[in-house]
Amino acid sequence: MKVIYHCYGGSHSSVTAAAIHLAMLPESQRPTLTSLTEIPYYDGQVSKDHGIIRYMGNDVHGNQIYVLGRRNTAIITQNCLNGIAQLFGITPDELLLVDVMPYVNWMMMVGGYLSRRMGWVRIGRPIVVMGTIISFPKMVGLVQRIRLQVAGKGRPLVSNYEQQYDY
Amino acid sequence: MKLFFYCRTGVHTSLITAAIHLGWLPTHRKVREAELVKIPYFNNIDYQLLGTPIFLGYDQFNNQVYTFGTWSETEVIPKAVDSLLKLHGVNSDQYLLVNTLRMENLLVRLGVKLAVRFKRKRLAEALLLGGLIKAYPTGLDIVRELRQTLEKEAEWV
Numbered sequence: 372m373k374v375i376y377h378c379y380g381g382s383h384s385s386v387t388a389a390a391i392h393l394a395m396l397p398e399s400q401r402p403t404l405t406s407l408t409e410i411p412y413y414d415g416q417v418s419k420d421h422g423i424i425r426y427m428g429n430d431v432h433g434n435q436i437y438v439l440g441r442r443n444t445a446i447i448t449q450n451c452l453n454g455i456a457q458l459f460g461i462t463p464d465e466l467l468l469v470d471v472m473p474y475v476n477w478m479m480m481v482g483g484y485l486s487r488r489m490g491w492v493r494i495g496r497p498i499v500v501m502g503t504i505i506s507f508p509k510m511v512g513l514v515q516r517i518r519l520q521v522a523g524k525g526r527p528l529v530s531n532y533e534q535q536y537d538y
Numbered sequence: 539m540k541l542f543f544y545c546r547t548g549v550h551t552s553l554i555t556a557a558i559h560l561g562w563l564p565t566h567r568k569v570r571e572a573e574l575v576k577i578p579y580f581n582n583i584d585y586q587l588l589g590t591p592i593f594l595g596y597d598q599f600n601n602q603v604y605t606f607g608t609w610s611e612t613e614v615i616p617k618a619v620d621s622l623l624k625l626h627g628v629n630s631d632q633y634l635l636v637n638t639l640r641m642e643n644l645l646v647r648l649g650v651k652l653a654v655r656f657k658r659k660r661l662a663e664a665l666l667l668g669g670l671i672k673a674y675p676t677g678l679d680i681v682r683e684l685r686q687t688l689e690k691e692a693e694w695v
Contacts, residue, residue, distance in 0.1 A: 373625060422617030424625060437625070441618060444611045450589030451606055451615055452622050458540060458591060458604075459628050466626075 372434045372524040374467045374517065375424060377448065381440025382416040383483050384471040384510065387503050389427040389436045391514040398511045404500050414486055414496055416440055434521050445470045464524055469517055474509045478502030539601045539691075540633045541684075544616060546650055548592055548607030549579050551641040551677065554670055556594050556605050558681045565681075569674050571667045579605075581663055583654055589615070599688050612639055631691070636684055641676045645669025 374392070376385040390396045390410045407413055412425055421440040428436055441448040449468050456466050479502035486495025541559070543552035557563045557577045564573070574580060579592055591604040608615040616635050623633065649666035652658045670677075 375622075422611075422614035422621065424618065424621040439618060439621075440614075442611050442614055444589070444609055444615065446586065447589035447607065447609050447611070448615060448618060450587060451591070451608070452618060454589070454591045454606070455542070455619055456622065456626070458602075459623065459626065459632070461626050466622075 372465055372467060372521050373437060374430075374434055374469060374521055375437045375439050375452075376469045376471050377439040377441050377445070378471045378475065379440060379442055380416055380421065380483060380487050381423075381425065381438045382412065382414055382487055383479055383499055383503060384475045384506070385438040385440070386410055386413045386427070387507070388469070388471045388474075388510050388514055389438050391511055392430055392436050392518065393428045394431075395428075398515075401504050401507050403504075404497070407500050407503055408496070412438060414483075414492070414499060417487060430518070430521075432522055432524070434524060445472060467517070467521060469513070471510070471513065474506050474513060476502050476506050479506065539599075539631065541597070541601050541603050541636060542591065542619070542633065543603070543605045543636045543638050544608055544612075545605075545638045545642065546607055546609055546612065547583050547588065547654070548590075548605045549582055550646060550650060550666060550670065551638040551673070552605040552607070552636075553577060553579060553592075553594075554674070555636065555638045555641065555677045555680050556603050558677055559684060560595055560597055560603055565678060569671060571671070574667060574670060575663075581653060581659075581666060583607075583650075585654060599692060601688070612637070634684075634687075636680065638677070638680055640680060641670075641673045643669050643673050646673065 376388045378385040395410055396402050396406060421442055424437045424439045426437055430436055479499050482495045482499025482502055485491045486499055543556040545552035563569055588607045588609055591606045594603045597603055645665045646669035649662045649669060653662035
């Protein structure tokens with residue numbers, strides 16, 4: 372199954388949620404500035420990248436995790452992508468779109484705007500990172516629900532035993 | 539192949555160009571208001587359903603014809619559709635996204651705003667009809683270009 376976390380710019384909340392899903396960030400503790408900025412695409416996408424679905428990795432169940440920046444059109448994007456996917460025979464078991472915007476706070480919005488839109492990274496990044504740290508527990512809750520929803524819907528990974536003996 | 543005509547709402551410029559392509563509207567004379575109003579889904583906007591593809595029928599090349607609305611994100615959503623279909627291994631010769639925004643003029647834009655934001659359906663429809671009739675030749679151009687592309691592809695096959 373393909374899980375696409377989407378938000379306004381595909382740079383902060385969706386990337387953080389995808390990183391939690393992929394266990395790039397530990398769930399038990401709030402992330403730090405370094406751990407967040409090390410995540411691929413975090414505070415890295417610009418306007419021309421919006422609309423491009425970026426691959427983040429495979430989870431333990433073999434589901435492929437992606438991020439997408441779709442600006443202010445959450446419902447329209449979901450209607451459109453789900454509708455067109457259905458027309459090409461892609462079932463709801465193969466695609467899940469997850470809106471992360473409800474977990475975005477004002478600090479993430481202001482920081483994201485300054486860093487991504489205005490290009491003032493030195494001012495914007497610390498603000499957006501602070502906002503992400505504050506919102507982190509809520510995002511963990513979202514990802515845990517999504518993980519339960521998609522568990523077992525991916526292609527199973529080869530177990531450690533099989534990997535070890537290379538059957 | 540699936541043809542997706544898109545505009546801000548999926549029920550105005552995209553619908554008109556799709557209707558021209560399907561042969562529902564005249565190509566050698568000016569279109570009349572009554573003919574536009576008769577097209578299924580014309581100016582029938584439901585904001586909650588915006589983006590959902592609307593199936594209109596099959597064209598002469600046996601392609602399925604759809605429209606969809608992108609609201610303000612006229613570049614981002616088609617890019618996301620392209621990106622999603624590539625991810626799922628859908629070949630680019632199985633679909634075509636047709637941008638109909640060239641047909642949009644000030645009257646159409648105003649009409650759409652009035653219809654969606656202020657629910658002034660009658661005034662909106664009057665503006666829309668005026669704007670769409672004025673922009674009709676551009677719609678004919680879009681369809682002519684599309685047909686040339688489709689004929690070329692048919693020759694290749």
